[in-house]
Structure formats: C-alpha cells, structure tokens
Amino acid sequence: MTRRGAALEVAVLGLLHDAPMHGYELRKQVNALLGWGRILSYGTLYPALKALGRAGYVVADETVDPEGRGRRPRIVYQLTAEGKEHFAQALEDSGPSAWDDETFGVRFAFFSRTDAASRVRILEGRRSRLEERLENVRAAGQRKRDRADSYTLELQRHGLESVEREVRWLTELIDRERSGGYPDTDDGTTETSTTTEK
Amino acid sequence: MTRRGAALEVAVLGLLHDAPMHGYELRKQVNALLGWGRILSYGTLYPALKALGRAGYVVADETVDPEGRGRRPRIVYQLTAEGKEHFAQALEDSGPSAWDDETFGVRFAFFSRTDAASRVRILEGRRSRLEERLENVRAAGQRKRDRADSYTLELQRHGLESVEREVRWLTELIDRERSGGYPDTDDGTTETSTTTEK
DNA sequence: GTTAGCATGTAAGGAGTTACATGATTTT
C-alpha cells in the first residue's frame, strides 16, 4: 500500500513521539520539519489528528488549566502504544515511497530513530532516484526536439547542477553512514525485541 | 484573480504558442518543462485542455490522416487569438503568484516572451521570497525550542545552503538582466544602494 | 506475434488550501 500522504502522518507521529503537544504547537513544528515553503493549514492538521485518533494512534487529552490561572483548556495529543508501534514500522519502510521529494526530508529528519541498515537503503534509493532523473534530462538534452531558447537552457542547467549537488551530498552521507560517522541512536526506544516482523 | 493552478495553464498555452500539438506530445513537453520529478497525467491534461477550449483559448482540430496512410486521426490543439492575448497577459503578471516554487520555473522558461521589466520584477520577487525563508529558518535556529538532533541539523544545513545557492543564482541573473543591453529605465524600484546588506 | 509506445479519454478519490467561524490571551 504505502499510502501517498504518509509524510504528514510520519511527521505528526514522530513529533508526538518526542513530546505530547497541542495542535497549534504541532503545526509550527511540522512546518519547521516540512518547511521550505509549504505551510500546513489547520484544515489539514485537525482532520488528520482526528483520523489518527480514530485509528488509535493518538489520544487527545483536554488539559484543563495548566497552572492555577483560568487558562483556556488546550487539547494535548499524545502517542498511544499502537501509535509508537505504527511509527516504528513506518520508519522501517525503506522502499520507493521513502525516496520521494516530499517524503524523504521527513524520513531523514527521523533518522536517529531509524536503524542504520534502513538509513543506508533510503539514502541509496534517493540517490538512484535522482541519478535516474539526471539520466533522463541529459538524454532529453541530446535529442533536439524540445524548445531550446537561452532561458530554458539556463533553467535546465541550474536544475541539473542542483540535482548533481544533492547527489554528491547523499554520497557523502552514505560514506559517513558506512564508516559509522554518526553516533548511534541511543534513545529509550530501541526496538528491544519481538516487534514487527513485517 | 491569479488562480493557483496557473502553472499548468501557462505551460500549455506557452507550448501551444510555439507550435500546435496533440495531447500526447504536449504531455511530454510539459513534463520536460515542469520536469524534475512531477509527471503530468492524462487525467489532468485532457480535462485541462477541454477547459481551455471552453474558455476559448484553444481550438481542437481533428487532423485526419496526416499522410496518405490510414493513420489514426490525432487531435491537434492550437491557440486562438484570445488564447494568445490571455497568454501575453499572464506573462505580464509579475506579482507574488509568479514567485511560487511551482510557478516560477514555468514563468522563467517563457522569459524570452516576457518584457525585460517584468523579468527583473519576477527575479527580484523570487529572491526576496527566498531571503524571507532564510530569515525565518535562521531565526528558528536561534531559539532552541525545536528538535535538534544531528540529522535534523544536517538537513537544515543542506536546505539552507541550497536556498543560498539559488539566491546567488538569481542575483547573477538580475545583474545580467540589468546590464544586458537594457538602459536603466525609471522602473520605480530603484534600490540602487541599500540592498544586500543583512 | 507480442511487447512497447502512441493516442484519447473518464471516474473515483486523496491530499491539501482557502475561507469561514469563534473566542481567549498577550503584547504594544
């Protein structure tokens, strides 16, 4: 299956895994994570939270009056055990859906919770995806059927360079992963045992 | 107005302006233009062409049997006078909608049909948009409420560098536009000094 | 002769935005 809208779900689950939060705060964190232009609206977030609740992955606690004052009660969401389980499983998925433009960033942001083997698979998958694109664009550049004024060419040149740059970045990261450059994840949630065989 | 789905419309109109085409060919050209990942489906293209037809911007000619052989008739679309008019007007729009991630590339691709003043406005608008983003991300980096493991940091660093790189690219292009055989007209936005600090 | 590419569409649905609606709290 690997549904398409997985990016938001993973982001929300991951952030709530870090710490329980209410919607307003969550939105800001998600925007920082997905960031770079796309801004998540409440019209997406709240329904998504409800769906996550129906699925049993989060629970909504209406925290009344945090400190003694008459503060408006805010609805704080937190992960259930099922939610943690589901998140862990989502992080294991290192297939094509993890290489998408939209998804990759989020998956990368939670790499410290992802096992090293999956990390390398995702990075390599992403790299081949980009190399494939380069291949196509370069091939298209050969056969001259397409429009080729100087601006289109300039745009293509810049795009090509950007992608090449990201490929080099990925290569560096892969090398670093292989040589164990990153400190190993040691948060409490080390898939202690039993869990999740497919 | 400035509808959101303008990118596809401008792309189609612009490509048909270059030369009449049938849908299948058009799709490939649009993909080359919008390219870099997103692939346009027929489910989007054909309804869009119908809508453009209803709006009076294109006409569909069913070319029967191009050469003598019993070839399947293909439906060739071409711009009407209204379509050309509408396209020209769309190219004049150098407001915020032309600075979007999705739109900017398409608008840039048709710069050779855009007048020089609009070109500069679009490039500058795009640049300020990106600089605004940099500002926000850098500010967010200061206050340490957000998650900050090494991977998130690495992602942010790379994103920052990419955007900075695009800003430099835009600056080069703007300089080139200004010096490129264009007498310094009184286009209102004279920031001859002051800029680029900060 | 069968696979790959050419060619044109429709129907259903997903993912998200905008605009609407409402009100409390904090800062200036």
Add this chain to the structure above:
DNA sequence: AAAATCATGTAACTCCTTACATGCTAAC
C-alpha cells in the same frame, strides 16, 4: 484600546493522481 498571536475547528473547493477503458502502430 488595539493589535497580534494563541487556539480550535468546519465546509467548500481545487488540483491532481490512480485506475480504468479502449484501440492503433512500430519494432523486435
């Protein structure tokens, strides 16, 4: 006192993808 920001949602709509449906033509 006003403005900004906090806080939570709903309804309508748009853009686009996926999957379906159909059939021709070129190449291997």
